[in-house]
Amino acid sequence: MTTSIWLQNMQTTINSSLQESLQTDVCIIGGGLSGIMTAYHLAKAGKSVVLLEGNSFLSGATGHSTGKLTAQHGLVYQTIIEKFGLDAAQLYYELNQKAITAALDLVDSSIIKPATSFLYTTESNNIKKIEDEWDAYKLLHIPGTFGEKCEIPYSSKASVSMLEQAQIHPVRFGQSIMDMAGKAGAKFFEHSRVAHINLSKPYVELENKQTVYCKDLVICSHYPLEAIVGLQLVKLKVNRSYIIAFKCSEPYKGQYLSIDQVGRSIRTVKIDNDYYTLLAGSSQRAGSSSNTNIYYEAIENEAFEKFSADEIDFKWSAQDPETPDLLPYVGQISSGYPNIWLATGFRKWGISNSIVAGQIISDGLLGQSNDGIKLYSPKHTKIGDTLMQALKVGGQTVVDLVGGYMTRSSNPRCTHLGCKTRWNEADETWDCPCHGSRFSKDGSVLEGPAVKPLDL
Ligand SMILES: Cc1cc2nc3c(=O)[nH]c(=O)nc-3n(C[C@H](O)[C@H](O)[C@H](O)COP(=O)(O)OP(=O)(O)OC[C@H]3O[C@@H](n4cnc5c(N)ncnc54)[C@H](O)[C@@H]3O)c2cc1C
Numbered sequence: 001m002t003t004s005i006w007l008q009n010m011q012t013t014i015n016s017s018l019q020e021s022l023q024t025d026v027c028i029i030g031g032g033l034s035g036i037m038t039a040y041h042l043a044k045a046g047k048s049v050v051l052l053e054g055n056s057f058l059s060g061a062t063g064h065s066t067g068k069l070t071a072q073h074g075l076v077y078q079t080i081i082e083k084f085g086l087d088a089a090q091l092y093y094e095l096n097q098k099a100i101t102a103a104l105d106l107v108d109s110s111i112i113k114p115a116t117s118f119l120y121t122t123e124s125n126n127i128k129k130i131e132d133e134w135d136a137y138k139l140l141h142i143p144g145t146f147g148e149k150c151e152i153p154y155s156s157k158a159s160v161s162m163l164e165q166a167q168i169h170p171v172r173f174g175q176s177i178m179d180m181a182g183k184a185g186a187k188f189f190e191h192s193r194v195a196h197i198n199l200s201k202p203y204v205e206l207e208n209k210q211t212v213y214c215k216d217l218v219i220c221s222h223y224p225l226e227a228i229v230g231l232q233l234v235k236l237k238v239n240r241s242y243i244i245a246f247k248c249s250e251p252y253k254g255q256y257l258s259i260d261q262v263g264r265s266i267r268t269v270k271i272d273n274d275y276y277t278l279l280a281g282s283s284q285r286a287g288s289s290s291n292t293n294i295y296y297e298a299i300e301n302e303a304f305e306k307f308s309a310d311e312i313d314f315k316w317s318a319q320d321p322e323t324p325d326l327l328p329y330v331g332q333i334s335s336g337y338p339n340i341w342l343a344t345g346f347r348k349w350g351i352s353n354s355i356v357a358g359q360i361i362s363d364g365l366l367g368q369s370n371d372g373i374k375l376y377s378p379k380h381t382k383i384g385d386t387l388m389q390a391l392k393v394g395g396q397t398v399v400d401l402v403g404g405y406m407t408r409s410s411n412p413r414c415t416h417l418g419c420k421t422r423w424n425e426a427d428e429t430w431d432c433p434c435h436g437s438r439f440s441k442d443g444s445v446l447e448g449p450a451v452k453p454l455d456l
Pocket residue numbers: 029030031032033034035052053054055056057058059060061062063064065066067068069070192193194195220221222225239240241242243280317318319320343344346347348349350351352353354446447448451
């Protein structure tokens with residue numbers, strides 16, 4: 001079994017599971033960073049808040065990320081300008097940059113560290129893409145540099161940096177915010193999986209049949225538990241990546257992301273008294289492969305050859321849903337259900353975007369203005385993009401539903417929509433290729449949208 005560096009030494013929690021039915025102003029599903037940030041703002045504003053987590057707090061994507069807190073989300077600004085206009089791109093940058101400033105104010109320096117973010121390429125035919133992104137930075141007045149030498153052991157042919165960024169220990173960061181939210185009155189329950197949602201008169205029912213009645217319901221379950229209303233089921237696709245961590249002698253000043261076909265994400269971190277390099281990459285559609293060892297092997301070989309690693313101390317993998325058009329979905333699930341909000345589709349950039357989401361959702365529920373409400377609205381995807389994504393996601397689902405029955409009859413069926421799961425050799429999990437649900441060896445749910453264990 002694989003373990004994230006962030007969860008390795010996580011202190012045991014004192015929060016219990018919910019054992020009684022409750023009434024609250026706001027019920028939040030999901031104890032990752034988006035749910036926790038939302039709980040923090042709402043509790044501080046005087047709302048009664050109940051947050052329900054199905055597994056352990058921060059053990060989802062947040063605790064398996066690389067913890068870069070940055071507004072540099074790959075090659076995005078040129079595309080956002082083309083798709084949504086200059087003002088939208090400016091706002092996207094400003095909201096995410098503001099999230100970094102807010103985070104620096106919220107926690108102490110043992111949890112967050114300033115760092116410059118770099119995009120780089122090792123391929124000559126990608127230089128133009130870096131140049132175009134730099135042009136977008138100049139248009140948007142994003143502080144950065146072009147062509148700076150990267151300190152990593154890859155021969156960069158072009159790079160663009162974004163200044164005034166940061167990196168966090170995502171679990172300690174989330175725990176600090178939880179402490180503050182708890183002091184403001186938010187109630188947190190873990191091992192409290194929501195099994196059923198009622199949208200019209202919002203309430204949720206847990207696996208153990210306890211019920212939480214609320215005025216407003218916020219779905220921060222990563223892949224949304226309710227994905228049919230609003231068509232998230234066909235709009236979101238889920239990608240998985242692989243990460244390793246190994247000891248190094250000194251930290252990098254920057255954090256790096258290659259834009260090449262074989263992408264790599266690199267940062268360093270000091271945990272207790274040791275420095276580690278985190279090396280991530282090898283993306284693939286979640287649940288699409290059984291032989292996942294090859295993804296780890298690819299980055300492990302680079303760790304030994306390029307970074308002279310002695311041994312690999314940690315390895316883990318994680319996935320994130322993405323929308324068809326780069327921008328996440330944060331807002332009301334549909335105009336028919338104004339009391340149901342969701343946050344998803346962060347495309348592996350949900351650390352800063354979870355902080356943005358917490359602010360958008362809380363401002364929305366408190367009736368305060370926030371320009372992000374329109375930009376991040378789940379309605380922003382144009383019909384053409386929705387149809388293209390629906391064809392890809394829906395087509396693949398049909399292949400996996402039908403093909404699964406014909407070719408992998410011994411594999412258990414996902415309890416979400418019935419696709420056949422695949423055994424993931426390296427992580428020792430059952431993974432569903434349709435919508436990304438994952439189950440442990442014994443069949444219990446690790447990641448939704450499934451809420452029921454496998455019938456093994
Ligand atoms: C490999 C990888 C690296 C990444 N690195 C970065 C990075 O460096 N910087 C960055 O900005 N972003 C990064 N991301 C993205 C980021 O980690 C995520 O977008 C973000 O953590 C999502 O937060 P969340 O709160 O939405 O989801 P999560 O952290 O997954 O939290 C959702 C929670 O909901 C719970 N849940 C689900 N169903 C139920 C239910 N039925 N009942 C109760 N609880 C439920 C889950 O157990 C989970 O704990 C990375 C992602 C990946 C995959």
